Amino acid sequence: xxxxxxxxxxxxxxxxxxxxxxxxxxxxxxxxxxxxxxxxxxxxxxxxxxxxxxxxxxxxxxxxxxxxxxxxxxxxxxxxxxxxxxxxxxxxxxxxxxxxxxxxxxxxxxxxxxxxxxxxxxxxxxxxxxxxxxxxxxxxxxxxxxxxxxxxxxxxxxxxxxxxxxxxxxxxxxxxxxxxxxxxxxxxxxxxx
Amino acid sequence: xxxxxxxxxxxxxxxxxxxxxxxxxxxxxxxxxxxxxxxxxxxxxxxxxxxxxxxxxxxxxxxxxxxxxxxxxxxxxxxxxxxxxxxxxxxxxxxxxxxxxxxxxxxxxxxxxxxxxxxxxxxxxxxxxxxxxxxxxxxxxxxxxxxxxxxxxxxxxxxxxxxxxxxxxxxxxxxxxxxxxxxxxxxxxxxxxxxxxxxxxxxxxxx
Numbered sequence: 001x002x003x004x005x006x007x008x009x010x011x012x013x014x015x016x017x018x019x020x021x022x023x024x025x026x027x028x029x030x031x032x033x034x035x036x037x038x039x040x041x042x043x044x045x046x047x048x049x050x051x052x053x054x055x056x057x058x059x060x061x062x063x064x065x066x067x068x069x070x071x072x073x074x075x076x077x078x079x080x081x082x083x084x085x086x087x088x089x090x091x092x093x094x095x096x097x098x099x100x101x102x103x104x105x106x107x108x109x110x111x112x113x114x115x116x117x118x119x120x121x122x123x124x125x126x127x128x129x130x131x132x133x134x135x136x137x138x139x140x141x142x143x144x145x146x147x148x149x150x151x152x153x154x155x156x157x158x159x160x161x162x163x164x165x166x167x168x169x170x171x172x173x174x175x176x177x178x179x180x181x182x183x184x185x186x187x188x189x190x191x192x193x
Numbered sequence: 194x195x196x197x198x199x200x201x202x203x204x205x206x207x208x209x210x211x212x213x214x215x216x217x218x219x220x221x222x223x224x225x226x227x228x229x230x231x232x233x234x235x236x237x238x239x240x241x242x243x244x245x246x247x248x249x250x251x252x253x254x255x256x257x258x259x260x261x262x263x264x265x266x267x268x269x270x271x272x273x274x275x276x277x278x279x280x281x282x283x284x285x286x287x288x289x290x291x292x293x294x295x296x297x298x299x300x301x302x303x304x305x306x307x308x309x310x311x312x313x314x315x316x317x318x319x320x321x322x323x324x325x326x327x328x329x330x331x332x333x334x335x336x337x338x339x340x341x342x343x344x345x346x347x348x349x350x351x352x353x354x355x356x357x358x359x360x361x362x363x364x365x366x367x368x369x370x371x372x373x374x375x376x377x378x379x380x381x382x383x384x385x386x387x388x389x390x391x392x393x394x395x396x397x398x399x400x
Contacts, residue, residue, distance in 0.1 A: 008303040011303060011304075012303055012304055015304055019225070023221065026218075026283065029279075030214075033276065067301075071301060073297075073298050073299055074298075074299055074300060074301030074302065075301055076298055077228070077293050077298045077299050077300035077301060078300060078301050078304065080289060080290075080293050080298070081228065081290065081293070081300060081304075083286075083289070084286045084287065084289050084290050087282065087283075087285075087286035087289075088221075088283050088286050088287070090282070091279040091280070091282040091283045091286065092279070092283075094275065094278070094279040094282070095275075095276050095279045095280075097275075098272045098275050098276060103268060103269065103271065103272035103275075
């Protein structure tokens with residue numbers, strides 16, 4: 001496989017999306033549990049379906065890459081990594097399923113997630129926020145607040161936070177991070193004056 | 194492979210589940226780093242973490258069984274058991290990444306190219322008794338400012354301390370998991386392995 005071929009770029013891009021989506025799903029699944037949110041849990045289920053499709057596309061790209069014989073182990077490694085991301089996604093979907101089955105979350109669960117190092121918050125973006133009209137890349141939210149945007153809720157839709165995504169007024173940022181960052185994010189997204 | 198005998202320990206469900214969640218998240222970071230930098234030592238730590246999570250999963254099951262007193266408890270705790278089971282599955286999946294490294298399969302270098310840009314490495318460092326960091330508190334070593342690295346976890350025998358506090362003392366024999374720039378990791382490794390004892394500045398800073 002030529003290292004800078006179009007094909008290898010495609011493989012890397014798809015792998016990064018598989019990895020990121022599987023980790024996003026874990027975060028969202030725990031958030032769904034904490035907030036007892038069926039919407040979030042359903043989003044996790046939708047992402048799981050998306051992962052299935054993406055995983056197949058990824059495997060096809062890898063298999064089509066015209067690798068040389070000496071590259072075969074590395075190619076096998078790529079395929080195995082893909083399988084791991086899919087298994088993580090399945091496990092996250094199982095966590096979300098608990099919410100969808102209307103099992104009232106045990107108080108223990110709430111304690112676990114709140115006592116974990118990171119908390120999850122919903123923050124509304126108001127019209128006067130400096131974030132409006134900026135892409136996530138330009139917004140520098142992690143640098144400014146220490147919070148990581150897990151997903152953006154826009155109306156009924158949940159959007160995965162890609163760097164090129166523009167923030168709109170009315171968006172709800174679902175973010176996780178250390179508790180100290182919550183207030184900073186709120187000030188940035190909904191300035192009082 | 195030798196399996197450990199697991200006995201019931203009176204530990205709150207909350208604590209067990211929290212440990213499982215934190216350790217499985219640590220595993221993900223460690224495993225990808227092991228795969229991308231073909232680091233066999235780190236892969237071994239991932240597998241060690243997986244065994245630790247298995248033990249916790251058993252203990253959690255036992256605790257849940259004892260905790261359920263009526264149908265209502267059972268319904269609520271079934272959810273906890275399901276979540277713990279899923280966390281265990283995540284750790285099993287992630288352990289397969291470590292196996293790729295351990296068995297010498299490796300990952301095609303095209304993927305490494307993109308992650309090398311991230312510059313952050315994770316490495317496993319064993320603390321030698323001769324090292325000047327022995328018996329020092331993490332906070333006083335000032336590692337982030339001095340070398341651009343952080344200690345993200347400590348393995349002490351079978352116990353794991355995830356995100357250790359500043360006042361945690363480093364003991365000889367500790368396995369430290371450090372994250373940071375490659376050059377900082379290299380310097381820290383030499384220090385922890387007792388190969389560099391000339392660092393007077395650090396002595397002073399660490400007091």
